[in-house]
Structures are given as C-alpha cells and as structure tokens.
Amino acid sequence: MNCSQQDNYKIGIIAPTPSDPRTSKVIEGAVFFKDHFLALKHNSSVDFYECDSPITSGSLISLAAAKTIPPPCVDLFIDGIDLDYGLRLRQKGFHNLIATKASMHHNFGSPIQVKFMNKYRYIQQYSALRYYYICRNHSYLETRFSQGYYHFTSLMRRLKYMLLQIVFIILYDLEDKQLKIWACLLGTYRGLIGNISKTW
Template identity: 75%
Template sequence: MQSKIAAYITCYQDQESSNRCIQAIESQSIQVTSIYIIDNSEQPLQLYSKDNLLLIHHYPHNIGIAEGLGKALDWSIEQKYDFLWTFDQDSIPTENCLEILLKNYSKLSQNNDYKIGIIAPSVADKRTAQVVEATIFTNDHFQGIKHNNNVDFYECDAPITSGSLISLAAAKTISPPCIQLFIDGIDLDYGLRLRQKGFHNLIITQAIMYHHFGEPIQVKFINQYRYIQKYSALRYYYICRNHTYLETRFSQGYYRFTSLIKRIKYMVVKIFLIFLYEEEKTRKIWACLLGTYYGLIGNISQNW
C-alpha cells in the first residue's frame, strides 16, 4: 500500500528561498499529498504551488520552529498520514530524494524488531562543500558523526530537522517538540527521545539534500584556513541556552559535572571567536553569557 506523505516547511522572511523549497518538493519522483507551511514572517510571504498543495498558516509574532513542527505533527497525525517530511526554507532535496528514503525505509523496516523513527538524507552545504553532520549523544555532550559515504546508511541520535522523514507511528509514542526551545536544539531533543523509546534514526547516504547551514565565514587561524559559523545575537542566545540545558539534563551522574564544564568551555571559545571575527561584539557576547546562564539553571522560558 502506498504511503501517505505530507511535507512541512518553516518559513521566515525569505520568499525566494521558500518558493524554491516548495518547487523542489513538488518536483520529487514520488509526490507528497500536502505541504503544511508555518509562515513566521511579519508580512505573509507570496508562496506558490503548481499543484495547489499548500496549507499556509501565518504567525506574524513568530511561533518558532518547535511550535510550528508540533502543529504540523498534530495535523498530520490527525489526518492519518504515514510520514511527515520536514524542511527549513533554505533546503533543496534532489528529485529522487524522497523515493530513496522510502525505499530504504521499506527495506530496513521489514525486520519487525527494527523500528525506524526518522530516516534522513545526506545534507551538503554547497557554500563550504561540507556535509552537515548528524549527531550522537555521548555521556555528556552531543557530537557530530563523521559522514561515511562508503555505506548505504548509518545510525545517529539526531539528524538535522530539515530533510527528516518522520514516521508518524513513532511520533505518536513521544511528546511533541518542546515549544520553549523555539529555534535551536529541537532536532537533538526530539531525535534522542525517539532513540530512548527504541527507535532507530538513520542517514541514507544516497539520498541528497542541499542546505544552507548557518552563515559560514572563512578565517585564518594559526596559519590555517577554516570555516566558522556566524549567527545573530538571537541565535547565539538560543544555541547557548538550549544546548546547555539539553546536554546537562540528558547527562547522568558524574557526567552532569563534565557536561557543565564543556558548556562553559564552549561559551568561552565562542566569545573568543566573536571578539576576533564578528560585528556587534558586545550584544553577541552578552547573548552567549545570558543563554549559558539560563541553560545551566534550567530556565528555558526566558526568551531573548
């Protein structure tokens, strides 16, 4: 029986990228039935669908990625879909991406003991020619997994949200994304909670999606060129707050202490890089300090 699939996009202030994402979804070799959109822009974006698939919900006060994803999951479960394929607006899946994901899901899930929560593509950022890493949680922190193109798939705790094909049978078994996380760490929390329920989250290496990951800048440090990610003060606040909160809460026993040390070290390094390479230094440094503090004390209701 053919699966019933909906797509979801979080849109914010970028009409051109949003329409490119819609076009890429509609150009898939296997068609989705609907595209559920949360438009967090101040003014409604002019979004277009050649197949009339769009269900657009406008929230000018910006409800964030977490609440938007939660609304899409609730809707797709209520409408008895099998999968929700989730996107950021600046993502472009190749034409056979969904087909490859579904074929691998069907093949791997034939073993009744192998339950799949999320199946996701390899994600590349053309600006840096780098693969965006999925993550695993190891004792006291989330860390990226080195991409391995020599295998058909590999497991992780959390693929990035964009490009993730979520099994709604799995989604029914856990609570929706935490609204208070707002825009960062949603994938880490949601993916790891699925893993803790016994589901497997997979990266399929032959399924490809292109995605703009942050705002990379190339810098020279100790005679080597490398990329670092540059963000707004708002993003730095939520990155520091949410990652600190999640890592110190998922850690157990002694690892809670080592997690705290790692988060403070991350903050110090980030502040150093901001001081060297970025504008609005004072505002961004304050965002890192404040975000880390609220993450440590467990206050994720305090918004920027």
C-alpha cells in the same frame, strides 16, 4: 543490514544528507556521547547509517514512533529541537537513519574561513539572537541528558564552548560584538539553570 528483515527494527526518523553549498561540507547528524552531542562522521559508502539526532529539515518521521513520545519541545525552536526529539526517540528504542543518496542543500549560519592556531578552518557567524538560542538550548539539553559525574563535565564543557565563542566573536565578528557576547553569556546561564521559556 537489511531493515526489512529485522522484525524488531523500528524506524523513528529518516533524514536526507544535508550539505552547505557554500562550504561543500556535510552537516552531520549527532550522537550523544557521555556529556555532549557529537557530530557523527558522514559515511557515504553505505546507503544509510544511524545517528541519535538527524537534522529536522527534510526529515520523515514515523507516525507510530511519534505517538510514543511527547511532540517536539517548542521552547527549543531555532536550535536544538532536533537534538532533543531524535534522542528521545532513540531512548524509546527507535532507529534514526540518514539516507546518503538523498541530498539536500541547507544554509547553516554564515561561514567564514579563518586562520586559528596556524590552521585554516571554517567558523559560523550568527546573529545575536541565534547565539542566544544555541548557547541556551545546547546547555540545557546536554547538562540534562548527562548522568552522574558527566553532569559536571557537561557543565564545564558548556562553559568552555561559551568562552570559545566569545573569543571568536572578539577576533572575527565585524558587528554587534558586545550584543553577541551578552547573548552567549545570557543564553548559557539560562540554559544551565533550566529556564528555556524565556525568549531573547
């Protein structure tokens, strides 16, 4: 598809392809699917592809698009601010693109490789502060972008995510386990009730 040939094709964000050099994994853009943000599989066979919410770092934002919606929500800073802003632009009819030929190194958490349920996988370790904002902001955004029945399924999904993070903290984290577990509990609670002005 040639964007320049489409009169109604309005670009909101153009983002690079970020990857973590420690794991060689691409940090994928996100799409909102029914009740949650879902990582969109990277497609290196094209020059660009669309997503709802690309990463903020290294992105270019159209000034014309930015004037149509409120600015990024500062209360969502640290984690989730890009998910919210990108999706709001999409809802206004703008297209957010990831350029596959523009690469950017981006450290994402502290990855460790673990064996879980007989499979090796990378998991991210964070500070208690980061766990708090991930749980709070994602719980807030996903339950509020969900509509109808999916509002309930989003709630269940966020509780499941919180419990899974607590399991990983108990099994694999080496320090501040209790503080990090409390951060997940408190962050999820505040996100679900809509209190995102309360800092850690």
